[in-house]
Amino acid sequence: MDRRRSHGRRTADGEAAGCDRDRGDLAGARTAWLPAHLEYERLGAAHDAFGDADGEINGTDAGLPDGVHDKDFVGFHRVEYGLWHGRSAGALKVPATALAKAVTALRDSWAQTRMNPAQLGLRAHEILENAVQFELTGRTDYGSGSNLATARANLDGTREVLSRLRPLLATRYPELPSLEGQLDRAQDTLDGFRRGGAWTPLDRLSRTRREDVDAVLGDLVERLASVATLFDPRRTV
Incomplete structure (x- = not known):
């Protein structure tokens, strides 16, 4: 980045x-x-x-x-x-x-400032885990109704992290194509709530649409937990 x-x-x-x-x-x-x-x-x-x-x-x-x-x-x-x-x-x-x-x-x-590259796998998971916990619950809405826009920005951040890890994921993570497909699905889902420069507020989603967003991002969080585990530093005695 x-x-x-x-x-x-x-x-x-x-x-x-x-x-x-x-x-x-x-x-x-x-x-x-x-x-x-x-x-x-x-x-x-x-x-x-x-x-x-x-x-x-x-x-x-x-x-x-x-x-x-x-x-x-x-x-x-x-x-x-x-x-x-x-x-x-x-x-x-x-x-x-x-x-x-x-x-x-x-x-x-x-x-x-120095970042620890060994933490990138964990960060790929935590970014969207936080989005589900805070953005999709509306806990960080102070009036703008922009939680879905923020979740979309978080998705961009996750993609950026994964782009740095991709050379290793390509050889060590057989589920990479499925993960990338789910990232595309999540992007399409979230982009569907944007009309020009305006985003649909979370509290205006129908129950079905709310469940769709929760499901697609929840699935991604589970997949990214495997990525975090894959890059977890292993210590040997």
Whole structure:
């Protein structure tokens, strides 16, 4: 992954959202919020290497005493909550500025960050496992209704990890063609919920469609558990 380029795009998108907010154009800020957030979500393979920055950029209100009103609720989801719950541009200035600062700090420090390649198999599994746990349950929806878009970005992140592992998978994982077919099926399923730049909110899916999404991503998580096991470092005495 060219993470430096991805961080640059995300920063530019974040700055665009900030400019809209500063002009009082909250509709424009809402439009700019989703592309910026999805850029971050596509970097799922690297999130473990971000340390505390991940919480500052993409944390939730889980475990915070005052929930969405807690002073420690920050990042994309804090801005999302404000944008979709009638907060003024002035009220959003502090959290939006903090988000831009956190993203810029991560971008500037990334050249010195090292990832453990032995963890890639595990990350391929965890990215979509988290998508099923948090996105398909709506636990990370703070008003934008973009959980399905986020799950689609997570799928992109998983594909990126697998592309790095493919030379080894091709010789060690006979189920690779079936896995790739299921990835295509999941992509087609999720893309079916996008109309232009708008995504269907999770709570507007019919029960049948909700079950379809759960089934296709749940199956992928099970398949990717085998990939994680395959690349689990083995220690010998």
